[in-house]
Amino acid sequence: MHHSSTVPKKRPRTAAFRYSSTNSDISLNILSPIRNPPSPTAGGAAELIFNDASTADVILRLFIDAVSSVDPVSISDLHVYLHSNVLHRSKYFSALLSDRWIRHVNPPPPREHSSSSASDDDNKLFRLNLGVQSTPGSIQSHLTVLELLYTNDFATTIDSASTALDLLPVALELLFEDCVRSCVGFLEAVPWTEEEENRVLNLIPFLSEEESKYLLARVSTVGEYSCEVMLEGLISSAMNNYQNTAFVKAFVAKILRDFSSRESAKRVLEKAFRASLKTVKESLEDYSSPVFRGDHNETEAIQRLNLHKASTNGKHLLWLVERMIELRVADEAVKEWSEQEAFTVDLQKAFHDGAWRNIVPGLPAVVLRCTCKLANAVSVGTILASRQVRRKLVEEWLPVLLVCKDNVSPVSPSNKSLYLELEETFLRIISTLPMSDSQELLPRCLSFSTRNVDDCPHLVTAFNTWFRRAAQPRFPSDQ
16 A cells, blocks of 8 residues: 555635634734824834834734634734835735725825825825634734744744744735745754644645645655555565664564555565565575586585575565564465475475585574464464465475474474474364365374374374264265
8 A cells, every 4th residue: 555645736825815724814804094193214124123113004903813712822912013114025915005905995085185185195004903713822923923024033933843834824824925935944854743744734735836845755655656665675674784683673573563554564575475485495496406517615605605595585584474474464475385395395305415404504493483383373263274275285394394303403492392383283284174185194294203102192182083083973965
């Protein structure tokens, strides 16, 4: 299952923009201007001070739209003194304060009074209302963005992803492009929490393609199966690229357990399983049927290399089998393991030869552990295998177990425990087969017997079960 971010169609940024899912929801209305205000200074915007009543030509009333405010700041209705020269940095205010809007709200007085009202027209004080959504920090976010119109101190003000996400919706609604760019630039450069990432994704539709492309690149995959490609790379690295693979394999095992798509994990693990199995099989085939060329030392070196390759990839194979069983996706692996007639013949040849003992003494145990893990999962129902697969699993791998018991010496306690576990597992699987199949397979298990009959109760139970079933009266359908 691939992962990709689905982003809604981008909306055009206009003066009618409203973003109601974050900290602000602005509705702006022009009221009648107040005449005879204090005269603004003759200086430029750089000399004007935020919230300076003595020089302001615009009074902005900020208020909470909702009846009850949840804003932790006690202020729910305040007046901010602003300057039209500075507000023009916001395209929203610029459009609002343009001559067209001013004339619409304040039609010019009759011509006969034009000379007497000219001075009044030049000194109009406009009063604006700005409704803000009743969310925590909303008033403060608006005040901060308005102050940034004066200070340009974006680097100091935008000091965290949370702050950038609080200010960005306000900057977008007021069409304050410098602030939008600063917020987006900060967000692109810093890590996000999961909650912050969700807020970013909610804001992306309101950003232009140029503004959002690097934010999207962080959360959008480039290919349909990029998650599987990533998993394949992790598994390959865990098996091949680290000297101490145990810690890395444990970490990748956790990633696989937590991965959301079981089907994707299954495909990736099956692919890795087949690749490792292929390497082990080819290595054992080359070892069992060597091509003699060159001197004896060269041939021996190649044989040692083949055994080492088989042993190393066998360990990888065991780890993959364990992961597949853990995730309950090993049904295909069991089927493939039961169809390894040529491979099991090569293993028997290799284990009859004593050369492996001094080169890869752990190879037989690794191969048998793979078999034991898969067979045990079948015997307890973790993997539901067909009758044919169950039979073939015992039929092909029982000879390998017997060769190991006969040729691996001395038998360590761990190997002895492994042999006994696999014997018991094979006998449980045989008990699930039709009587004709179990009649054929059980005699091949006689080597499970020991000097003391009491030491092999699993074998005694298996034969007793078969004879008990054979002695039962036949059902009518069998006659």
